[in-house]
Amino acid sequence: MECQECHQRSATVHLTQVVNGQKSEIHVCEKCAKEKGYMNYGEENFTLNDLLSGLFHSEGPSPLKGQSPQSYAQKPKLKCDNCGLTYDEFARIGKFGCGVCYETFDERLNPILRRVHSGNTKHDGKIPKREGGNLHLKKEMEEYKTNLRQLIEQEEFEEAAKVRDKIRSLEDQLHNGEDGDV
């Protein structure tokens, strides 16, 4: 059966519509179904995100808790200033709208991230060169400090002194950098 909209592809979506008691049948291809709004985005397959979004707990009133719609309406909705995505929308689609959403929804993210990433909530990987700013120095300094503690425990004071000097010079760099920014 060919699609009744584009008359090119074969019809794979079959709908029966009843409007004011009038029954009509629609046979269209998936593309036209999406374009004409017969199908919502994401309806074609149940994705990981559908599963995930179930974990996000939307802000909507929960019938179980017997929360009245009024008390819910009074609460200001959490909404990202940059892209306009609300927390509810995020919970529904399971995706962030932009980088700023991460800050906007920050206080609610830890439980979600913990579930998805085996209990982890904090990044421990690569830092971009430009965007990362002086995070590189901070990370390098952390590594030196760990190294310094080990050296002191092992009583290798000569080596420890060298590492200490490196930490000092990094500290200078960090402070100068911050002054420079102001």
Next chain:
Amino acid sequence: MSLQQFMNEAISPWMKQEGPDSDIVLSSRIRLARNFSQHPFPIIASEETLSQVLEFIQEEFQNHSFRDYKNFELVQMKDLQPIEKRVLVEKHLISPHLAEKAEKSASLISQNEQVSIMINEEDHIRIQLYFPGFQLDQALEQASQLDDWLEEKVDYAFDEKRGYLTACPTNVGTGMRASVMMHLPALSMTSQINRMTPAINQLGLVVRGIYGEGSEALGSIFQISNQITLGKSEEDIVEDLHSVVKQLIDQERKAREALMSRSGIQLEDRIFRSYGVLTHSRIIESKEAARCLSDLRLGIDLGFIEHIPRTILNELMVLTQPGFLQQYAKETLSPDERDIRRASLIRERLQLENEE
């Protein structure tokens, strides 16, 4: 010109080389998800934003080269026919998700097809880098350098606490998905892979069959990849994956030896039957083709069949997919026509090898 190359060759230039452990590991891949800091992510971005992203990439990177990755070609989805998109999906140069998005999406593909950078997929930028065989460390190193090269021009969305910010919370942190494609016929014949999967999952890694629907692994080809992207460094994630893949290689080799010593003649029979089907059938479904190609590959690995190079099987695996068959035939084919076309293509290709 380049688009024609991407379309006509079933296997990418990099696939023609054999990497380490290539009897079992087909390829290693690193994917990095990145976003522009100032723009909304593609899922909610306006047409205008998506255009800005695309134009920026075009301006800064079109026809540029980085080390071995020469002459990046921006292939825009709006310029492609459905069959052409399908071909790129079958070659793993774009994702099925990108192929579905008609407007403002593209892939920046290097001449050797080792790198494809998808633009406006789920994230603004997705860098993919392939290496033949088992070369995860090299892939990570190169991908990271490509990432630095892009970062010279692109302001990335990055946060000290959460790392690289991505549209989906499952990718945040490193934004990295490392994966290895493996041919595990002996482990799947003996159902051992099913018993190993839960243990692998516990390490935060996922085992999936590819070229198949659901859990079925068509042609005994499996993909092992990391699930977790947050709280571990890229190097640690790759190291975990590396050690599991190494285990799987050892187990597969042991399982092959065991099969050979316990039921060598049955195995030999199975392999030559499959070889017979491939060289003589007139109609073959993709499922049967995948199963027989897997047997033939095992036959080559075990030394039963000597005159066929292993790479031809990689080629046939891609060439016999629906999109490629139709591209090759230069017309749209019904499933029945495809099965006939597939059978003749395999016969021709294997015949070709016999003559040489």
